[in-house]
Amino acid sequence: MTADPVAGRDRVDPAHPLLVAVAPLLDRVGAELVAPERITPSDVPLVWEGETVAGVRLPDPPGETPSEAVGDLGRLLADLATELGAPLRDLPRPQKQRAVRLLEERGAFTYRKSAETVAEALNVSRFTVYNYLNRNRG
Structure with missing residues (x-):
């Protein structure tokens, strides 16, 4: 424990x-x-x-992403964690910002409730995800 x-x-x-x-x-x-x-x-x-x-x-069960992350978005999150070499929730802030940028480039935010799912995977608030997205766009 x-x-x-x-x-x-x-x-x-x-x-x-x-x-x-x-x-x-x-x-x-x-x-x-x-x-x-x-x-x-x-x-x-x-x-x-x-x-x-x-x-x-x-x-999380082996090979699975958080329960809220299902389907294609779940695969995007799992693939990104593998690519970045660590669970998304354990990344330092600059890497989480990079992760959001990569997810946006890969179309992750076209899915329903994607900001909430990404926020949970990164262990940040939905507001933080939106801030990262705005930073990427601005």
């Missing part, structure tokens, strides 16, 4: 009773804990007495 290393922001307390209780399950399924501020729509929030203490990020 690991937490996203986000310097100065990682608020996951591995000694929290809920996290101690689910640790064996997370290890068994290969999931990881993420700090509450890093939770994405595909993560499962863990709430204890009304407070989100962490999120669970489940691994």
